[in-house]
Amino acid sequence: MIFDPFYNAAGVPLLSLLMLIPALGAALLGFRMSARAAQLLAFGATLLTALLSMPLYLLFNKAGSQMQFVERISWVAAWNLEYSVGIDGISLPLVFLTVLISPICVLASWQGITTRIRGYYACLLLMESIMLGIFVSLNLILLFFFWEAMLVPMYLLIGMWGSERGRAAAMKFLLFTLGGSIFMLVGIVAIYLLGGRTFDIGALSNAGLSHGAQLWLFIAFFLGFAVKVPVVPFHGWQPDAYAEAPTAATIIMAAVLAKMGTYGFIRILFPFFPHAAWTLLEPMMVLAVATVVYGAYCALAQRDLKRLIAYSSLSHMGFILLGIATLTKAGIDGSIIQMVSHGVITGGLFLWIASLEGRLKTRMVGDFGGLSRAVPVSATIFTLLGLAATGFPGLSAFVGEFLILSGVFQGHYIIGGVAVFGVVLGVAYMCWAYYRLILFRPAVPYPNGFGDLGLREAICFVPLLIVIVVVGVQPGILLEFMRTSVDHLIGVIQASAMASISAGVIR
Amino acid sequence: MSELRLLTPEIVLTICMLGIFLSGLAIRSKGLLGLLTIAAAAVTTYLIPLSAGTAFDGMFVADEYSVYFKLLFMVTLMLGALLAVGAGVIREGYAAEYFCLLMLASIGMMCMASANDLIVLYIGLELMSLSVYVLTGFQRENRWSNEAAMKYLLLGTFATAILLFGIAMVYILTGSTSLPAVALSMMTGGNAAEPLLGLSILAIVIAFGFKIAAVPFHMWAPDAYQGAPTPVTAFMSVGPKAAAFAAFGRVLIEGFGAALTAWAPALTVLVVLTVAGGNLLALRQDNVKRMLAYSSVAHAGYMLLGVLAGTLVGMKAVMTYMGAYVFMNMGAFAVMLSLENGEERPAYVGLAKRRPILAISMMIFLFSLTGIPPAAGFVGKLQVFLAAVDAGHTGLVILAVIFSVVSAYYYLRLVGSMFMRQTDGVVAISSSRTLLFAVLLTAFFVMLLGIFPSLVIAI
Secondary structure (H helix, E strand, C coil), rough: CCCCCCCCCCCCHHHHHHHHHHHHHHCCCCCCCCCCHHHHHHHHHHHHHHCCCHHHHHHCCCCCCCCEEEEEEEEEHHHHHEEEEEEEECCHHHHHHHHHHHHHHHHHHCCCCCHHHHHHHHHHHHHHHHHCCCCCCEEEHHHHHHHHHHHHHHHHHHHHHHCCCHHHHHHHHHHHHHHHHHHHHHHHHHHHHCCCCCCEHHHHHHCCCCCCHHHHHHHHHHHHHHHHHHCCCCCCHHHHHHHHHCHHHHHHHHHHHHHHHHHHHHHHHHHHHHHHHHHHHHHHHHHHHHHHHHHHHHHCCEEEEHHHHHHHHHHHHHHHHHHHHHHHHHHHHHHHHHHHHHHHHHHEEEHHHHHHHHCCCCCHHHHHHCHHCCCCCHHHHHHHHHHCCCCCCCHHHHHHHHHHHHHHHCCCCHHHHHHHHHHHHHHHHHHHHHHHHHHHHCCCCCCCCCCCCCEEEEEHHHHHHHHHHHHHHCCCHHHHHHHHHHHHHHHHHHHHHHHHHHHHCCC | CCHHHHHHHHHHHHHHHHHHHHHHHHCCCCCHHHHHHHHHHHHHHHHHCCCCCCECCEEEEEEEHHHHHHHHHHHHHHHHHHHHHHHHCCCHHHHHHHHHHHHHHHHHHHHHHHEEEEHHHHHHHHHHHHHHHHHHHCCCCCCHHHHHHHHHHHHHHHHHHHHHHHHHHHHHHHHCCEEEHHHHHHHCCCCCHHHHHHHHHHHHHHHHHHHCCCCCCHHHHHHHHHHHHHHHHHHHHHHHHHHHHHHHHHHHHHCHHHHHHHHHHHHHHHHHHHHHHHHHHHCCCEEHHHHHHHHHHHHHHHHHHHHHCCCHHHHHHHHHHHHHHHHHHHHHHHHHHHECCCCCCHHHHHHHHHHHHHHHHHHHHHHHHHHHCHHHHHHHHHHHHHHHCCCCCHHHHHHHHHHHHHHHHHHHHHHHHHHHCCCCCCCEEEECCHHHHHHHHHHHHHHHHHHHHCCCCCC
């Protein structure tokens, strides 16, 4: 294995280790063991991964725009393919999000999952490995490997441990995702042949493809990423999958899987096809605000809490895409912050719904009411999460949305206006839900067993709330990691686009 | 005499076959005979890479191309023998005949891979086909098996007759049956416009279309696959198909490479029909064995895409695909054999709970057949798509990937019933250790080749 001593500050294959530990944990779950042992093993593996990711933050060189902690080793010589991983300021926050969410997912499943426990945690751990793999891959085949491999455990998680309609939702999820990613596969094949027979993401960035080729390939890759985000009109699988999946799988999907799509936009779509991106910025912004408004309107109409948050998540993902599509520093900065923030907030909201559903076996808004008296701690947490979701100043989503909107208003007033309207809708459905759940009288008196959050449940929320507040108050903590990388990215894209504008290729 | 040295693997395998045939008089144990067959295949596997060169005035070649395919045939033979040992359908008394026929078919396939002359090709093809016809009807007392064999025999003979017709026309056109001579004549002579050329190529494409079960020449395949004893189905969905591709590729690319424009349109039609037809027909099947039969039709379509590229790169992609396909398809059949009544869907309901190892292995095979990494099927698909796009067939590749999503539906519906449904009744499972070993071995290789593609990529 070759380590570039200059970029690999740790001196050990840290990123590969991060991916390996959950996978090893999953393999160990193949042995016969008690349910409790399986839970502890899964929790231990995710916790160890989180601890082991600490050196990434401590040793990361914030001034460098290059990939860091790079590992390269020849994989398939016939294709000029390497196993290559590394991170920069754009992937680091997402790695951070993944290792933060994973232990919470394990804890969130502590009581809800009672059947086939070893298989369940094996799937969860595999998911963590795969998600990390996607964010650290430095070549397209490795990325696609993880991208597709993700389908297997996710399909099983939704179908085996989801609700009765989970099977149909799992199949829908799988076919939609596969339907998008196969076009990406064709795109990968084509760009390999056009871009000098390499799969390396760094080498393919700005490979100087013709404008026509860029447009086609842009669309091929866009389909792959857009399904995962999802962007309207590719969102058909999302409400069902989010609603029918077990809590941990929903959290993973909303918090991390959706980010794989937007990460793809930033890491691949824009640097690979700057001309096409430049030409298609406005159509993308329109799709993005359509997602924002459509998601918010659908959320307004929901009575099922999980579906409500699913649609609100759709709406917020639209915001992230909008920020990226501005191609301004503020917009992209805001998007990356929003990726972390949305992951934490939506993850927290789904977790909170699961705590209610675990007690009352229902998640219809009409079945609840007056939670502020019945379960004050739980209600307080929802208050914080709800405020964060609506973009309350001082909490993380505000920073993200503010930066995104300030990026949009650098020239796109109408789209910005519609997006602001989306924010207002977001406040509307959140206030409605808050009123019905927390303040309104309960429809029927709660049964005796309906108690407040236990210690294990409460602990799950703590790291999420800390992130929400800290990023909200001091966004520089995240921003300073990504500043150089985002500057570099925008510089590359703009320089290339400007060059072709002056050459008269595009307007 | 020195030319015979090139045929050492074939000769050794033939001698072993005769030995097993004779020892069948004394040895009744199926296990022992199967072990002997595997040992013979192993010895041949060792010998195959040692021979290189041409013999008999260039009629017979041993090159990297033929070596790769022959190694695949040996893997198929070994797995085929393993399945036969584990399967109850092949009864003890007939075991020697069964293994001899398997080996005979393999010898025919080896001839096909090495044939550099249309006549040698024809001889190999007939040897293989006749052995497989008999194997298909091996359950003499089973009417379905008889029907399948008859259907296969009649249509197969028809196809070989067409091939012979094509060969005759090639001879008229070029004055030779040797592929290098044909190639020379294609390059120098003004044959390209000859109507006879188009006709002869059409005959050859149709004949091989039958052999690889490409739509619209696939009619025999579902019935023959379903009627044949399952170990035979596993063998013939892989071995003869690989051999036909080996010969097809050599004829088209080495012989008619210069006349690419003459055969590419015919093959394009074949690819479109096969990929679409195979996948759409598989969608409606309730019988798992029949579904796998149609899926194998669809896979032939993907591989044809590599042949259509018309280059050695394309053929190498086909070889990689075949290398992955051998393991995943035989593995799926091995799981089917391990289940009582494994041809029907109910046998798979709730399998994950009853036999987790079988269920997980089957899942690996099915995901691999879908082409989802990290299973080996993805490697084959990727390389075929690379070759096809490189040759300018982007539209066909897009069609192929769209239909691979269709295939995901019927493959994963089975995964769904194994993992996401419960059964009330207890479905019996034949607990053959040999079959379990075959399942684990193939699953291991599917994962290994998927994660380390260099092992299977033909250089």
